[in-house]
Amino acid sequence: xxxxxxxxxxxxxxxxxxxxxxxxxxxxxxxxxxxxxxxxxxxxxxxxxxxxxxxxxxxxxxxxxxxxxxxxxxxxxxxxxxxxxxxxxxxxxxxxxxxxxxxxxxxxxxxxxxxxxxxxxxxxxxxxxxxxxxx
Amino acid sequence: xxxxxxxxxxxxxxxxxxxxxxxxxxxxxxxxxxxxxxxxxxxxxxxxxxxxxxxxxxxxxxxxxxxxxxxxxxxxxxxxxxxxxxxxxxxxxxxxxxxxxxxxxxxxxxxxxxxxxxxxxxxxxxxxxxxxxxxxxxx
Numbered sequence: 001x002x003x004x005x006x007x008x009x010x011x012x013x014x015x016x017x018x019x020x021x022x023x024x025x026x027x028x029x030x031x032x033x034x035x036x037x038x039x040x041x042x043x044x045x046x047x048x049x050x051x052x053x054x055x056x057x058x059x060x061x062x063x064x065x066x067x068x069x070x071x072x073x074x075x076x077x078x079x080x081x082x083x084x085x086x087x088x089x090x091x092x093x094x095x096x097x098x099x100x101x102x103x104x105x106x107x108x109x110x111x112x113x114x115x116x117x118x119x120x121x122x123x124x125x126x127x128x129x130x131x132x133x134x135x
Numbered sequence: 136x137x138x139x140x141x142x143x144x145x146x147x148x149x150x151x152x153x154x155x156x157x158x159x160x161x162x163x164x165x166x167x168x169x170x171x172x173x174x175x176x177x178x179x180x181x182x183x184x185x186x187x188x189x190x191x192x193x194x195x196x197x198x199x200x201x202x203x204x205x206x207x208x209x210x211x212x213x214x215x216x217x218x219x220x221x222x223x224x225x226x227x228x229x230x231x232x233x234x235x236x237x238x239x240x241x242x243x244x245x246x247x248x249x250x251x252x253x254x255x256x257x258x259x260x261x262x263x264x265x266x267x268x269x270x271x272x273x274x
Contacts, residue, residue: 020216046264049242053260056164058190061223064243071241074219075162076192077200082211083192108211115162123162 019105021060021072024085029067032087032103033117035125037096039132044098045069045090051127052088068092081114082107088124100128173253173262178231179271180248188239188259190222227263238263 037044052059052073061072069090077083086104093099102124104117194215201212225243229236229252236254242263244250249271252263 018211018214020214021218022216042265046242046262050262052241053262054164056162058192059222059241059260060190060218062225062241062243069243074190074192077197083197107215110207119162 018082018107018109019085020107021074021085024087024103024105025070025072027087027103029089030101032101033121034099034101035121035128036099037128037132039098040096041068041090041093041098043132043135044100044128047128047131048088048090048100048124050131051124054127055123057086066092075115077107082111084115084120086120100125174255175251176231176236176254177249177251177266177270178229178236180227180244180246180250181230181235182228183244183246184226185223186226187218187221188224189220192220194219224260229263 037047039047048069048071049059049062052071057073057075059071059073063070067089069092071088071090073086073088075081075084075086084104084106086102089101089103091099091101102117102121104115104120106114106116197215197219198212201208201210204211222241225240227238227240227244229238229250236252238252238261239259240252240261240263242261244263244265249266249268250263251266251270252261
């Protein structure tokens with residue numbers, strides 16, 4: 001029996017491997033990149049959501065857990081990208097500083113275009129810092 | 136023949152809509168609301184619930200693009216989450232004195248929390264920030 005069809009199927013499956021809202025949501029809590037902000041938890045969560053509202057993404061769910069606020073986001077598909085999915089965790093703290101952690105994935109492993117984790121997190125962290133500094 | 140033409144027309148329409156939507160490549164929104172000079176009000180949360188709303192992302196467009204892209208695209212489209220195109224948003228009733236305001240927001244606060252919110256924000260996502268309880272004395 002030839003191995004070729006199985007190899008082709010394996011290759012197809014690996015090329016089609018993709019990130020979804022579920023895989024990003026269920027990733028380890030320390031996945032991604034983080035930045036610390038000199039503001040209390042409630043102020044940082046408000047600044048984070050306000051920054052996300054200014055970005056071209058969809059917030060798909062927000063949930064407050066014992067470790068902090070978890071925000072699920074997606075970026076829609078367009079001509080150059082299958083889209084991206086992300087998770088933002090604002091870590092609960094009793095006082096400043098507050099850590100914001102971003103885990104962001106392109107939906108397709110083959111995709112070289114679209115927004116990467118560094119671009120997205122830089123944009124988000126800059127926006128949070130601006131809003132915190134403005135008050 | 137007719138179905139082939141219909142498929143071609145649908146494909147062309149899809150590509151045009153995706154090309155027009157490629158402004159979505161940019162990460163920054165051009166029409167983002169400015170909340171810096173907004174009309175903030177302070178109140179106490181009386182009721183909270185969660186509901187699902189559409190968010191503009193289309194599972195049908197993704198499936199069509201997958202079909203046009205071949206086997207890998209079809210598998211990519213099929214592997215997308217089932218609730219693509221919807222968001223879970225919170226609804227709150229916030230009391231400010233005698234006035235109760237019904238708002239929809241992605242901010243997470245609890246019943247009884249003292250909050251500040253923008254009364255004139257876009258109705259689908261009102262910014263809400265939790266405040267220390269003493270700022271709601273008498274509310």
